[in-house]
Amino acid sequence: xxxxxxxxxxxxxxxxxxxxxxxxxxxxxxxxxxxxxxxxxxxxxxxxxxxxxxxxxxxxxxxxxxxxxxxxxxxxxxxxxxxxxxxxxxxxxxxxxxxxxxxxxxxxxxxxxxxxxxxxxxxxxxxxxxxxxxxxxxxxxxxxxxxxxxxxxxxxxxxxxxxxxxxxxxxxxxxxxxxxxxxxxxxxxxxxxxxxxxxxxxxxxxxxxxxxxxxxxxxxxxxxxxxxxxxxxxxxxxxxxxxxxxxxxxxxxxxxxxxxxxxxxxxxxxxxx
Amino acid sequence: xxxxxxxxxxxxxxxxxxxxxxxxxxxxxxxxxxxxxxxxxxxxxxxxxxxxxxxxxxxxxxxxxxxxxxxxxxxxxxxxxxxxxxxxxxxxxxxxxxxxxxxxxxxxxxxxxxxxxxxxxxxxxxxxxxxxxxxxxxxxxxxxxxxxxxxxxxxxxxxxxxxxxxxxxxxxxxxxxxxxxxxxxxxxxxxxxxxxxxxxxxxxxxxxxxxxxxxxxxxxxxxxxxxxxxxxxxxxxxxxxxxxxxxxxxxxxxxxxxxxxxxxxxxxxxxxxxxxx
Numbered sequence: 001x002x003x004x005x006x007x008x009x010x011x012x013x014x015x016x017x018x019x020x021x022x023x024x025x026x027x028x029x030x031x032x033x034x035x036x037x038x039x040x041x042x043x044x045x046x047x048x049x050x051x052x053x054x055x056x057x058x059x060x061x062x063x064x065x066x067x068x069x070x071x072x073x074x075x076x077x078x079x080x081x082x083x084x085x086x087x088x089x090x091x092x093x094x095x096x097x098x099x100x101x102x103x104x105x106x107x108x109x110x111x112x113x114x115x116x117x118x119x120x121x122x123x124x125x126x127x128x129x130x131x132x133x134x135x136x137x138x139x140x141x142x143x144x145x146x147x148x149x150x151x152x153x154x155x156x157x158x159x160x161x162x163x164x165x166x167x168x169x170x171x172x173x174x175x176x177x178x179x180x181x182x183x184x185x186x187x188x189x190x191x192x193x194x195x196x197x198x199x200x201x202x203x204x205x206x207x208x209x210x211x212x213x214x215x216x217x218x219x220x221x222x223x224x225x226x227x228x229x230x231x232x233x234x235x236x237x238x239x240x241x242x243x244x245x246x247x248x249x250x251x252x253x254x255x256x257x258x259x260x261x262x263x264x265x266x267x268x269x270x271x272x273x
Numbered sequence: 274x275x276x277x278x279x280x281x282x283x284x285x286x287x288x289x290x291x292x293x294x295x296x297x298x299x300x301x302x303x304x305x306x307x308x309x310x311x312x313x314x315x316x317x318x319x320x321x322x323x324x325x326x327x328x329x330x331x332x333x334x335x336x337x338x339x340x341x342x343x344x345x346x347x348x349x350x351x352x353x354x355x356x357x358x359x360x361x362x363x364x365x366x367x368x369x370x371x372x373x374x375x376x377x378x379x380x381x382x383x384x385x386x387x388x389x390x391x392x393x394x395x396x397x398x399x400x401x402x403x404x405x406x407x408x409x410x411x412x413x414x415x416x417x418x419x420x421x422x423x424x425x426x427x428x429x430x431x432x433x434x435x436x437x438x439x440x441x442x443x444x445x446x447x448x449x450x451x452x453x454x455x456x457x458x459x460x461x462x463x464x465x466x467x468x469x470x471x472x473x474x475x476x477x478x479x480x481x482x483x484x485x486x487x488x489x490x491x492x493x494x495x496x497x498x499x500x501x502x503x504x505x506x507x508x509x510x511x512x513x514x515x516x517x518x519x520x521x522x523x524x525x526x527x528x529x530x531x532x533x534x535x536x537x538x539x540x541x542x543x544x545x546x547x548x549x550x
Contacts, residue, residue, distance in 0.1 A: 006444065028375075081289070098301060104482070114299055144296070205376065209485075226377075
């Protein structure tokens with residue numbers, strides 16, 4: 001091995017490993033250990049109860065729906081911010097990061113104030129039969145909010161560096177606008193869109209603060225899994241809470257693995273660099 | 274053809290602006306509107322109450338501890354990840370990112386299972402009359418966990434892109450380790466570091482899920498500002514909830530403004546990516 005010119009390898013490696021061990025791995029080890037206190041029959045009773053299943057379905061189904069909405073909206077917004085110039089563009093560009101910076105509890109009560117039956121938008125939506133607050137749709141709205149920046153921000157640098165010659169070549173060869181978009185642009189962006197989808201999904205699955213206010217938290221209807229964990233903790237059912245946490249972590253890791261496999265498959269369309 | 278293209282363009286811009294306005298600007302506006310709904314007097318009265326003041330102090334205290342702790346960790350981890358090759362590096366990187374993909378509630382619960390009355394170290398702590406869970410140390414620990422990757426993630430891509438030539442030159446010319454760090458490394462990463470600190474601070478002050486699990490919601494003792502927002506909201510004190518929330522929203526707006534300013538001013542000194550990767 002090459003002799004290291006730069007100092008501090010041993011010290012930084014030791015410190016980073018020790019700190020990660022203490023702050024990240026030890027607590028997660030305690031979580032896994034505690035969940036093993038639950039007997040297999042306990043796991044089965046927990047995971048097959050209608051309330052747990054409904055919560056998992058809402059957390060994962062809602063997060064996937066929200067991430068999909070974010071892919072569509074994010075593609076449009078990133079495209080407009082990169083390719084078009086209009087007054088206020090820089091302001092809107094900065095605004096995209098708001099869900100990163102705004103505390104989730106603040107987002108939660110703000111979204112509720114907007115979509116509640118008496119709220120700014122709720123008073124028009126509810127008479128139309130669209131119930132957002134205190135319903136599963138509200139959960140999805142909050143998840144879309146917290147995941148919004150991921151797709152836009154992963155897409156922007158890729159769009160900026162994408163060579164327009166490819167699109168121009170397609171157009172000059174007689175492709176229509178839609179053909180250029182669906183046959184040339186979209187395949188090129190697909191791996192990045194999937195990265196953004198995965199990030200938005202991971203964020204939305206675990207989201208708590210912005211969801212619990214708008215959800216109404218009706219068991220088996222609009223109750224998310226993290227809230228179910230909190231309720232089990234409040235009942236001092238630590239093994240059950242830990243088991244539910246482990247189940248959530250395993251499910252989201254599997255889901256993200258699946259996304260990255262699809263992403264790897266989609267890379268075959270990328271242009272050689 | 275050109276007219277149709279420009280119609281499509283205008284439609285796309287208008288739709289984007291509408292999406293951004295309804296989904297992002299409206300929630301921000303509603304916070305301030307609700308906070309001042311009953312006038313300035315009702316708003317300021319909230320901040321004369323001991324609970325609100327104590328929540329503000331506690332939030333500042335937690336951030337003042339958690340952010341420097343993560344600053345030291347972030348700089349060290351970035352030095353390690355960007356300057357050395359070693360076995361297991363990818364795995365270590367995955368562990369640094371891990372807090373991003375763990376639900377805040379699960380993070381908080383993990384600390385309860387370590388330090389709570391039923392936890393691994395619970396009995397030991399109770400014997401010595403030390404409180405971690407339902408006390409300030411638990412709030413700090415949960416916040417440190419949640420914000421652990423922020424600064425490291427901002428620095429690693431930048432330092433990788435910068436390369437180590439300048440630092441190696443400093444060493445060859447006889448600079449000591451700390452001399453090299455303070456004269457070469459730190460000046461090269463200062464804007465990205467400030468940027469990371471800013472984002473880390475915003476999250477530290479606004480963290481809700483993890484902190485809510487370890488706090489126990491004891492008024493005047495373990496309620497940070499986001500928890501104070503929740504408690505007031507659940508007690509139907511909407512003006513109070515939105516007044517405290519408006520301070521946090523103001524912090525978010527200032528963070529965004531500063532971020533935009535830095536991106537515009539020091540664009541080439543901030544690596545692409547960072548937190549969004």
